[in-house]
Each structure stands twice: as structure tokens, then as C-alpha cells.
Amino acid sequence: MFGRVIRSGPTPQHVGIIMDGNRRYARSHKMEIKEGHSLGFETMANTLELLYESGVTAATVYAFSIENFNRSSFEVKWLMDLAKAKFTQINKNGFLCQDYGIRIKILGNLKLLPPDVLEILHETEEITKHNTRAVLNVCFPYTSRDEMKNAIKNVVEEATRSGIVINEKTLENYLYTADSPPLDLLIRTSGTYRLSDFLLWQCTSPDCAVMFVDKLWPEFTPWDMFKILITWGFNKYWYGSSSGDGVNPMALAATTLMNDGAHAQEKIKDGEDGELIAASQIQTTGFSRLRSEEDDEEITDISSRDVESENDTITSEEEGEPASQAFTKGQ
Numbered sequence: 158m159f160g161r162v163i164r165s166g167p168t169p170q171h172v173g174i175i176m177d178g179n180r181r182y183a184r185s186h187k188m189e190i191k192e193g194h195s196l197g198f199e200t201m202a203n204t205l206e207l208l209y210e211s212g213v214t215a216a217t218v219y220a221f222s223i224e225n226f227n228r229s230s231f232e233v234k235w236l237m238d239l240a241k242a243k244f245t246q247i248n249k250n251g252f253l254c255q256d257y258g259i260r261i262k263i264l265g266n267l268k269l270l271p272p273d274v275l276e277i278l279h280e281t282e283e284i285t286k287h288n289t290r291a292v293l294n295v296c297f298p299y300t301s302r303d304e305m306k307n308a309i310k311n312v313v314e315e316a317t318r319s320g321i322v323i324n325e326k327t328l329e330n331y332l333y334t335a336d337s338p339p340l341d342l343l344i345r346t347s348g349t350y351r352l353s354d355f356l357l358w359q360c361t362s363p364d365c366a367v368m369f370v371d372k373l374w375p376e377f378t379p380w381d382m383f384k385i386l387i388t389w390g391f392n393k394y395w396y397g398s399s400s401g402d403g404v405n406p407m408a409l410a411a412t413t414l415m416n417d418g419a420h421a422q423e424k425i426k427d428g429e430d431g432e433l434i435a436a437s438q439i440q441t442t443g444f445s446r447l448r449s450e451e452d453d454e455e456i457t458d459i460s461s462r463d464v465e466s467e468n469d470t471i472t473s474e475e476e477g478e479p480a481s482q483a484f485t486k487g488q
């Protein structure tokens with residue numbers, strides 16, 4: 158139903174998502190970190206379903222940054238196990254790929270992946286390669302700087318071989334996203350105003366809107382996605398630009414709708430000591446989250462305090478067993 162409403166107006170063709178906040182969500186709900194990531198996968202599935210229903214033809218998700226290899230070995234293993242479990246399910250059951258004709262592509266520096274993970278991901282790409290209605294780019298493991306370095310290396314090699322001219326257009330052809338339409342919308346959750354080395358080249362496209370959402374990724378719902386798409390559509394319709402420079406009453410109304418009443422207060426308690434770590438006030442003109450120093454860590458970083466506290470909780474988990482039950486949609 159949401160999808161049909163969105164499809165009746167302008168729809169972004171390519172949406173990128175920084176799915177941030179799984180660990181904070183897990184901590185604030187006294188869960189294991191890996192459960193937070195598992196819930197994050199479920200949120201990703203629900204969000205993608207709405208995007209494809211709405212007519213989006215390309216979605217690019219930041220599933221693992223190259224910098225994430227600096228996290229604790231436990232967490233890296235959980236994320237790898239999660240990927241293996243989920244993509245194995247996709248290979249067996251098809252997930253949304255058959256329903257929506259989605260081709261899955263894995264973007265990033267694939268040689269950094271363990272061979273068993275790489276094998277499953279390659280199988281997913283192989284199984285879905287004939288789907289042509291839409292694409293899902295899973296960035297795993299990825300950073301923009303690495304993508305650009307790779308593109309420069311390849312374009313220089315090609316120029317040496319064939320004499321092609323190196324300019325922005327030719328360089329762009331060597332980005333991982335070369336086959337996808339220009340990026341129209343970039344979303345980041347968790348109230349953090351950074352791009353964390355994600356789609357830095359692509360988000361400079363003149364029509365690309367960047368939206369920061371003051372919710373942790375597992376809290377993000379299809380309704381939130383719907384409101385963002387409506388706002389994007391209003392901006393596109395009224396200004397001819399989705400980035401919405403200037404203020405239009407209709408767009409403001411849509412943004413207000415998006416913020417669920419504008420003054421929602423949220424408090425998140427941290428783990429055992431009950432210390433207040435975050436309070437947010439959602440504003441009509443943007444999103445802000447008052448953050449503790451702990452929250453201010455880069456998406457890709459992990460502090461020694463995190464490693465210690467996560468290692469404490471890990472001992473109570475079944476090591477290597479991802480909480481992978483969540484992703485059984487479409488079966």
C-alpha cells in the first residue's frame with residue numbers, strides 16, 4: 158500500500174543507506190551485540206521491500222566498512238557469520254530477489270573477505286545475475302576512498318593500454334556503482350551527521366538529497382522510510398530538486414509529518430550502570446541527538462572500552478552461532 162502511494166509521485170531511482178546504530182540499540186536493550194546486528198538485517202529487509210515496492214531500481218547498503226576489521230575479532234566473526242547465514246538462505250530461498258527481480262551485487266574490496274564468505278557471496282551474485290528489474294548493492298567490505306583508489310588504478314591502467322582520456326566521466330565508469338543510476342537519496346540513521354566514507358563521489362550528484370534520521374537502525378521502520386520518500390517526492394515535485402533548497406509549505410508539512418510531531422523526546426539508558434547516554438529531540442528542520450563521548454565514535458571505530466565490555470558479554474554467547482532466525486521473509 159505504501160509503495161503504491163509513493164509510486165504515484167516522483168520516486169528516487171537509487172537510494173544509499175548507512176545502517177548505523179545496531180550496537181547502541183543492543184546495549185540499550187541489554188542484548189548481545191550480535192542480536193543488534195541481526196535485528197539490523199531484519200530492518201534492512203523490511204526497508205528494502207518498501208523501496209523496491211515504491212519503484213526504486215537500485216539500493217546500496219553499507220553492510221561492512223573496511224575499517225570494521227578493526228573491531229573486536231568476535232564482532233567481525235559475528236558479522237561474517239551473519240552474512241554467511243543470510244546469504245545462504247537467500248541462495249536457497251530467493252528472498253525478495255525473485256519477487257522483485259533483484260540482482261545482488263557485492264561491492265568493495267572482496268579480497269579482504271574470508272574465502273568461505275566470498276564463495277557464498279559469489280554464489281548469490283551468480284544466482285541473481287539474470288534479474289533485471291532492480292539491483293541491491295551490498296557494500297561488504299567497502300570504503301569510498303578504497304573505491305576511488307581502485308578506480309584510479311584501473312583507469313590509469315586502461316589509459317596506458319588504450320589511450321582513453323582520464324576525466325570525471327571515465328573515472329566514474331570504474332567506480333563500483335558504475336552500472337547503477339545516479340544516487341538520488343542517501344540516508345543515515347542514528348543521529349550522526351557524518352558520511353563515514355560511504356558513496357562520497359556518488360552523493361555529490363546535483364540531485365542527491367542527504368537525510369539524517371535520529372533513530373537507531375533497528376528502530377527504523379517502513380513508516381520512517383515512507384515519510385522520507387514522501388519528503389523526497391515533495392521536494393522533487395515542488396522544486397524540481399530532491400535536495401529541497403528553499404522552504405515550501407508542502408515540503409515543510411511533509412517534513413513535520415516525517416518527524417512524528419516534532420518534539421519526541423527519547424532517552425536511552427546504557428547497560429548496567431544506568432547512565433544516561435543519549436537524549437534526542439527531533440526537529441522539523443533536521444535531526445539531532447545529544448550524544449555522549451562514547452556515541453561520538455566513528456561508525457567504523459571501536460574504543461578499547463567497547464572491546465572490553467563486548468568481550469565480557471561474548472562469553473555468555475554461543476560463539477560463532479549467528480542469531481539468524483530473523484531473516485526468513487519471503488520463504
Ligand SMILES: CC(C)=CCC/C(C)=C/CC/C(C)=C/COP(=O)(O)OP(=O)(O)O
Nearest residue numbers: 176177178179180181194197198220239240
Ligand atoms: C550481512 C549483512 C548484509 C548485514 C546487514 C546487517 C547490518 C545492518 C550491518 C551493519 C553493520 C555495521 C557495521 C553497522 C554500523 O554501526 P553499528 O550498528 O555497529 O553500531 P553503533 O551503534 O556502534 O553505531
